[in-house]
Amino acid sequence: MRQSSALDILKTGQNVFLTGSAGSGKTYTLNQYIDYLRARRVPVAVTASTGIAATHMNGTTIHSWSGIGIKDELSDRDLTTLSRKQFLADRLKDTAVLVIDEISMLHAKQLNLVSQVLKHVRKNDKAFGGIQVVVAGDFFQLPPIGSKGETNREKFAFMSEAWLDAKFHICYLSEQHRQVSEAANGGLDLDDILNQIRRQEVTFESIAALEATFDQNVDIKRTRLYTHNLNVNSINDKELAALEGEMMRFTATSTGDSKLVETLKKTVRTQDDLVLKVGAKVMFIKNNTELGVSNGTMGELIGFAAVKIDDSKDSSDDLIEDDDDSAESENDKNVKGKSKKAIKEKPKSKKPTTQKMPVVRLNSGREVVAEPEEWIIEDETGDVLASYEQVPLCLAWAITIHKSQGMTLEAAEIDLSRTFELGQGYVALSRLKSLAGLQLLGMNDMSLQLDPLARGADKRFLVLSDEADANYSMLDEEHDAGT
Numbered sequence: 001m002r003q004s005s006a007l008d009i010l011k012t013g014q015n016v017f018l019t020g021s022a023g024s025g026k027t028y029t030l031n032q033y034i035d036y037l038r039a040r041r042v043p044v045a046v047t048a049s050t051g052i053a054a055t056h057m058n059g060t061t062i063h064s065w066s067g068i069g070i071k072d073e074l075s076d077r078d079l080t081t082l083s084r085k086q087f088l089a090d091r092l093k094d095t096a097v098l099v100i101d102e103i104s105m106l107h108a109k110q111l112n113l114v115s116q117v118l119k120h121v122r123k124n125d126k127a128f129g130g131i132q133v134v135v136a137g138d139f140f141q142l143p144p145i146g147s148k149g150e151t152n153r154e155k156f157a158f159m160s161e162a163w164l165d166a167k168f169h170i171c172y173l174s175e176q177h178r179q180v181s182e183a184a185n186g187g188l189d190l191d192d193i194l195n196q197i198r199r200q201e202v203t204f205e206s207i208a209a210l211e212a213t214f215d216q217n218v219d220i221k222r223t224r225l226y227t228h229n230l231n232v233n234s235i236n237d238k239e240l241a242a243l244e245g246e247m248m249r250f251t252a253t254s255t256g257d258s259k260l261v262e263t264l265k266k267t268v269r270t271q272d273d274l275v276l277k278v279g280a281k282v283m284f285i286k287n288n289t290e291l292g293v294s295n296g297t298m299g300e301l302i303g304f305a306a307v308k309i310d311d312s313k314d315s316s317d318d319l320i321e322d323d324d325d326s327a328e329s330e331n332d333k334n335v336k337g338k339s340k341k342a343i344k345e346k347p348k349s350k351k352p353t354t355q356k357m358p359v360v361r362l363n364s365g366r367e368v369v370a371e372p373e374e375w376i377i378e379d380e381t382g383d384v385l386a387s388y389e390q391v392p393l394c395l396a397w398a399i400t401i402h403k404s405q406g407m408t409l410e411a412a413e414i415d416l417s418r419t420f421e422l423g424q425g426y427v428a429l430s431r432l433k434s435l436a437g438l439q440l441l442g443m444n445d446m447s448l449q450l451d452p453l454a455r456g457a458d459k460r461f462l463v464l465s466d467e468a469d470a471n472y473s474m475l476d477e478e479h480d481a482g483t
């Protein structure tokens with residue numbers, strides 16, 4: 001289906017699952033639809049399953065937007081607590097269209113929770129409380145992380161009750177906008193190889209073409225994609241050590257129950273002792289609407305600026321924050337994020353302290369100061385059980401493949417030698433525009449494999465999309481004939 005047909009179907013207000021291969025323009029089409037809605041003042045909630053994916057639409061995570069945080073289930077008491085949060089209840093009531101990108105990484109249980117919360121708050125028993133739901137993604141890409149021993153069958157969003165309830169119309173995009181044609185490679189393009197992977201018919205010739213990139217020199221500013229956090233961290237540490245710019249150390253502070261503080265740290269994925277230097281490639285790990293950054297916004301550290309830090313806490317509405325790897329955490333408490341603001345004037349009661357804070361030039365060119373943020377866990381009554389405070393940045397020369405899903409990259413160094421998830425290799429390779437930008441360091445037996453259940457589902461989605469396309473053009477013709 002063409003993007004324009006999908007857009008026409010979206011505009012009818014039906015629930016839609018927008019799918020298609022990596023680079024077919026799912027996110028692009030979502031953005032077109034979001035612009036269309038905003039121009040007509042239709043309240044649209046823009047979300048994705050991970051923080052970085054949400055940045056491609058200037059949105060937030062679905063966990064944060066819906067208030068479900070990192071929970072797997074909601075008791076009646078939880079639902080009552082959530083609906084009493086006025087700003088959250090207002091937000092859910094005021095929304096007419098909910099967009100969720102990178103649906104493949106959203107756990108079936110979590111999609112059910114989103115529908116459950118919307119039904120409860122909107123007092124409407126229809127799927128997702130009766131609003132238009134648009135989900136986008138490609139189930140050949142990464143599945144949700146889930147808990148140990150869980151199969152993809154239990155995790156995939158399309159296996160959930162909420163999915164069936166929503167009666168999605170399927171729009172399967174058939175164009176390719178990311179990969180460019182490379183006639184120079186004897187006719188074998190990255191696009192051809194990726195399509196072979198989708199069909200699970202990868203030729204020896206394609207494997208040879210991938211392996212031939214091992215020694216290829218790609219741009220020094222390449223993004224480095226690894227399967228494991230351990231490799232990502234060690235590369236980032238090495239890169240940092242090699243820099244000679246001004247260095248600053250930021251030490252985290254915490255209060256409350258030490259076990260809960262540990263849980264917070266795992267969710268936030270920052271360091272107690274964060275060492276940063278001028279020249280470092282960094283990424284924000286928390287949404288901050290005031291600064292205009294999200295969990296996943298990337299940039300370069302260009303200096304340190306003295307700012308006054310106030311000790312009084314503000315009640316930001318950036319509630320129940322989650323990390324984009326939230327599913328990795330088995331914790332089921334609410335994790336909240338609160339912004340600590342620097343104050344421009346003298347505070348009335350508490351003494352401000354002046355501290356040097358990192359100045360980051362975002363990839364967009366804008367410069368912002370990253371001030372400490374606070375994450376908290378609270379009980380049902382809103383009492384704080386534990387808190388953790390740190391500068392909301394992490395090093396980002398290397399990132400995990402999970403975090404790269406949704407990105408378009410000019411150049412990347414990719415290591416698939418320890419692939420542990422079906423679809424992981426496809427996600428990594430499909431970030432690139434061409435083989436010319438790839439340096440592949442290694443593969444294992446799993447690297448080019450896809451999930452068989454996803455393959456079955458994908459075939460069905462294609463058939464349903466063709467039907468929707470045919471029905472829609474028929475309606476269109478009837479409409480034209482009648483006018």
Ligand SMILES: Nc1ncnc2c1ncn2[C@@H]1O[C@H](COP(=O)(O)OP(=O)(O)OP(=O)(O)O)[C@@H](O)[C@H]1O
Nearest residue numbers: 021022023024025026027028029138177178406408
């Ligand atoms: N109609 C279009 N015109 C111009 N550029 C486009 C169009 N559609 C997509 N693109 C560009 O192609 C690239 C891939 O598109 P996009 O990221 O939307 O794909 P996707 O289907 O969301 O991929 P993924 O599955 O990896 O998330 C982006 O750089 C996007 O801006």
Ligand SMILES: [Mg+2]
Nearest residue numbers: 026027028406
């Ligand atoms: Mg996308």
